[in-house]
Amino acid sequence: MKIEKVDFGTTKEGTPVDLYVLTNSHGVVAKITNYGGIVTSLILPDKNGKMEDVVLGFDSLSGYLQDDVPYFGAIIGRYGNRIAGGKFSLDGQEYTLAQNNGPNTLHGGLKGFDKRVWQAEEMRSEDGVGVKMHYLSPDGEEGYPGNLSVDVVYTLTDNNELIIEYSATTDKPTVVNLTNHSYFNFTGNTKRDILDHKVMIKADKFVPVDEDLIPTGQLQDVKGTPMDFTNAARVGQSINADHEQIKLGRGYDHTWVLGEPGQMKLAATVYEPATGRYMETHTTEPGVQFYTGNFLNGQMVGKGGVTYDYRYGLCLETQHLPDSPNQPQFPSVALRPGETYSAKTVYKFAVK
Numbered sequence: 091m092k093i094e095k096v097d098f099g100t101t102k103e104g105t106p107v108d109l110y111v112l113t114n115s116h117g118v119v120a121k122i123t124n125y126g127g128i129v130t131s132l133i134l135p136d137k138n139g140k141m142e143d144v145v146l147g148f149d150s151l152s153g154y155l156q157d158d159v160p161y162f163g164a165i166i167g168r169y170g171n172r173i174a175g176g177k178f179s180l181d182g183q184e185y186t187l188a189q190n191n192g193p194n195t196l197h198g199g200l201k202g203f204d205k206r207v208w209q210a211e212e213m214r215s216e217d218g219v220g221v222k223m224h225y226l227s228p229d230g231e232e233g234y235p236g237n238l239s240v241d242v243v244y245t246l247t248d249n250n251e252l253i254i255e256y257s258a259t260t261d262k263p264t265v266v267n268l269t270n271h272s273y274f275n276f277t278g279n280t281k282r283d284i285l286d287h288k289v290m291i292k293a294d295k296f297v298p299v300d301e302d303l304i305p306t307g308q309l310q311d312v313k314g315t316p317m318d319f320t321n322a323a324r325v326g327q328s329i330n331a332d333h334e335q336i337k338l339g340r341g342y343d344h345t346w347v348l349g350e351p352g353q354m355k356l357a358a359t360v361y362e363p364a365t366g367r368y369m370e371t372h373t374t375e376p377g378v379q380f381y382t383g384n385f386l387n388g389q390m391v392g393k394g395g396v397t398y399d400y401r402y403g404l405c406l407e408t409q410h411l412p413d414s415p416n417q418p419q420f421p422s423v424a425l426r427p428g429e430t431y432s433a434k435t436v437y438k439f440a441v442k
């Protein structure tokens with residue numbers, strides 16, 4: 091296993107950025123930059139041993155510096171997904187956040203963790219090779235209270251796993267919900283949309299949303315709806331169904347409820363029949379956002395000149411439930427001084 095650090099250019103402000111190339115002994119490669127903690131490439135074999143990239147992104151930093159990049163591969167924070175009205179109250183204090191999604195705050199605000207340069211450090215352990223990213227989010231950044239010290243460790247193992255471990259501490263009460271926003275496409279080098287991928291999500295309930303994709307506050311049974319992935323199903327099977335939640339999501343753009351936070355469990359599997367590529371997602375998080383790239387529209391030209399069209403990638407963003415700061419019935423996302431936020435997600439790859 092090896093780690094190579096290469097120059098990945100400079101931001102518009104002139105800050106140098108690196109790319110960490112992690113390789114395991116099976117030739118699996120994960121490339122991760124300290125700009126946004128972005129996983130830029132993940133190169134995996136298909137059932138015939140053909141190595142291809144299975145995530146969306148760009149060949150160079152300039153791609154990621156464009157406006158309106160839909161968070162390809164990035165670390166999302168301080169709060170993954172939406173906070174209604176860009177406001178929340180905590181311990182009797184009301185906070186107003188940067189609004190960047192209509193009236194709401196999405197994925198941390200105008201300049202979230204996906205657009206920050208992180209301090210990075212190479213890591214080697216018995217488990218594999220990795221990179222530890224550190225970011226200190228100052229008190230008041232994007233409206234969030236407290237200096238938040240965040241660590242994210244990516245590890246590539248010899249079992250073909252990409253492990254992501256998140257931790258954070260604060261000096262004032264705040265809210266935290268970190269995730270990774272990789273768009274997977276297991277056809278390899280993004281040959282077509284993800285509608286033939288077969289997905290299983292181990293959840294009996296999902297979080298219904300309104301027209302702004304804000305949770306209604308209820309949990310709904312998946313049974314008898316197009317949201318039922320308890321048995322592996324083709325993504326395209328019901329993605330255009332005449333169903334209220336499918337229409338509001340423009341496809342799948344919902345959180346499935348996995349259970350209590352803190353316990354490692356299988357959340358989802360993905361299988362691509364043409365290549366045999368298979369992924370398991372395990373997590374300690376209480377939810378997973380299954381998003382089918384419904385806002386991709388062919389505007390972004392990515393790696394190798396491929397145009398990222400409608401539904402060309404799928405995300406399994408392990409996280410707390412959206413808008414939890416305003417939904418006291420959802421598991422708490424509050425972090426107070428003296429506490430440590432921690433979460434772990436394992437993406438495990440194989441062929442079948």
Ligand code: BGC
Pocket residue numbers: 160161171303343344379381385407
């Ligand atoms: C959200 C989508 C959003 C996308 C941004 C997903 O996590 O659920 O609604 O459009 O991120 O690209």
